[in-house]
Amino acid sequence: MSTNKRSGTRPSAVIRALSYLFARKVFQGWNRRLLKLALYLNGYDQFGAVATTGEGYFVQLLSRFGVRTCVDVGANFGEYSRLLLDNTSADVIAFEPLPQAFRVLREVEAKFPGRYTPINMGVGDRSGQLDLYFGPGNLELASFSQEVNNIGYVARRNVDSISASVTTLDDYFFSGDTSSIGSIDLIKIDTEGYEYEVLVGASKTLARFKPKFVQVEFNWHQLFKGQSMYSISGLLPGYKLYQMLPYNAGMVERDPKSPEASIYHFSNFVFVRFDVAKLLPG
Template sequence: MKFFLNLLEFFFARKIFYKINLNFLKLFIRFLGYNNHKDLNASGEVYFLQMVCSEKPKLCIDIGANVGNYSEYLLKNSLTKIIAFEPMPQSFRQLQNLKKEYKNRLNIFQIGVGDKKTNKTLYYDKNNLQWANFNNEVNSIDYLKNNNKKIKCKINTLDNLLKKNRKLKISKIDLIKIDTEGFEFEVLKGAQKTIDKLKPKYIQLEYNWHHLFKNVNLYHFSKSLKFYDTYKILPFSKKLMKINPNKPEHNYFNYSNIVFVRKKIK
């Protein structure tokens, strides 16, 4: 086997094959759960959500809810209540329509979630609101080049927001989902008290190219969630794949969905 690999390297590790090799790399990492982002089915998230719904969750938190597709799936397929946060006004209006349908189970807040209470600029493309972000440095990514519009948004920590809204009477959280286009680490930093106290079983977040510009990798996320094991959602697998965040092959800065699962501590 070693001889065969050395032979392949001898023939193909040349400048003439570089672009071909790169295209093969981009193809094969898709099989490892990277860059499958068309919808909940293509990403494999639907299988994860089916698993969550089968466990009869009581409360899920959706941070970066966008127009509410993720929340809507949970609402349709379980009896869970949801607290959703979305700062973009246009997206929030669609969340309000979902609220009308699930008025007793869905609480929505037009605010960004981060690591401190502040006001921050949100950059966006009017034709792709799902890519709105708080990090101007990530807009050098090629598909974000049209994020040239901006608005000021309020931001607060999850810890503060849940404490402020005592009427929600939160005693347990089953799932926290974070999709904030590169702002995920800040969200986690502002949610540590909530995580320590309420011990959500699942924390799902998007790991992407954005984190290269933020100097944050999957290893950093795992260190901040020391009581959690790290799993990846694969496109067509009904089971989560446990991964080691200390290894470089699991720290590629390409779109993937990561789930941190609470360890069973005796």
């Protein structure tokens, strides 16, 4: 009888009996449903309205910490930017390379004069030009990464491409025009598989500003990029990892070294600076 390699103990008699019964083929449909439910309740397969993804809870949490400057990388049509602007007193700098989406961000800028700065550029690990793949009816799936076309629904929809201007956060925040920025409290990154590259290009920004929170999307995309939550966490020393729970139920701490932190289903994770993590509600 094999032992549980994680704990060094044998599975209990109850677990062995249940496994013997429910591992049969006839139960596999139910097992898949239970697995899907368990993943959802643990913060996976979270997409759609902010009330269900847990992002509403997180933004309310941000307001308690008096955030002053937030960076929205991959702003798309500005839904998350507006959430920040409506629920905190922070200024928001938003990056969006798609011209169609950027036009909507200009409207957000007009609604929040002096607080919103949209930048019509993508963000990556080096400045220059990159091909951006997108679909006319699904701009939220746009990505600089060709690897994500291994995902069927992405390949079917991202049928167009344009050459887009790209900067790094380091190049942007260490230029003369932005030298007056005194703090960055949040960096949110939603770049459809390009999150790692954004962080690589932000090493000086992270070291200088030490943002309280870094939010990243984690999905099927990272599987085809050969990335994990552990590899992403290596770019963020001095931070604890938390996962958003559905229906604004809060956040739960995750160990980036644990396999359960790198399940390739849509999820939102937040890296919280160590000293700030001590102040989070229990």
